[in-house]
Amino acid sequence: MIERTLTQLSLAQIADSGQCFRLLRRGPGRFRLVAAGRVLDLVQKGSRVSFHCTEEEFQTVWVPYFDLCTDYGAFLRSIPSDDVFLTRAARFGEGVRILRQDPWEMLITFLISQQKQIPAIRSCVETLSRRYGTPIGDTGEYAFPGPEALSLCSLEELRSCALGYRAPYLYDAARSAGELSQWSGLPDQELFSRLTALSGVGPKVANCIMLFGFHRIAAFPRDVWINRVIDRYYGGNFPLARYDGFAGVIQQYLFYYARSGSKGEAE
């Protein structure tokens, strides 16, 4: 077991941040994450975080996954104090980080996400994993199924996973997007056009895949929550240029704060 004192990291906030759907609360301060074909149990008390894994796994898998080498304090300090709303949002969600998740999993997850609430997305992701993923040791958890596994599913089979009209999007993705990880080297603009060329991937979903799956932290997904914030607090025009190169981090602060305002998820 590895213990670290970490700043700007809140598992509770990340679990509610709408970027990761397989980080689940298992009790006060206790979490379980399924990612990278592994299960990781975590406990957080204040800034003390314990990772239930070996030192080697911590260094090679979870340090990059949680983006622990990036100083999020620098992002927080970059916010001008004249932006009262964002200052408050960032302080409120200062434990949010941009996880380095798998591009394929993000493609499928955010194809599912359209016109669904976060608990419903979670439920679909679990169904797909339990039905088509492989079990992880004796943990009772299942890895997210790869493109090979999903390409074996018929359209009707996918439909039965509560995917609704999105089922054909997944069906096509399993056949056309197997080489997704080879897109890692493309510049943002090129990556964006490749993603939006996939059926069911529009600008919002593409930006989510870029931000959460390819760690392109300049990507700024505009969803209903962000648009609401921009309309209400920024007169319809958010000063993106101020955050050149890391607007995605700012987007997460805004999203998390806006959403917690109307749900009772403050912590």
Add this chain to the structure above:
DNA sequence: GCCCAGGTGACGG
């Protein structure tokens, strides 16, 4: 039982 959701694609103007 309604209502609507981390949007997108197809259509008409």
Add this chain to the structure above:
DNA sequence: CCGTCACATGGG
């Protein structure tokens, strides 16, 4: 190019 609309299901 821009406004509308259907789309399938599960949570709130």
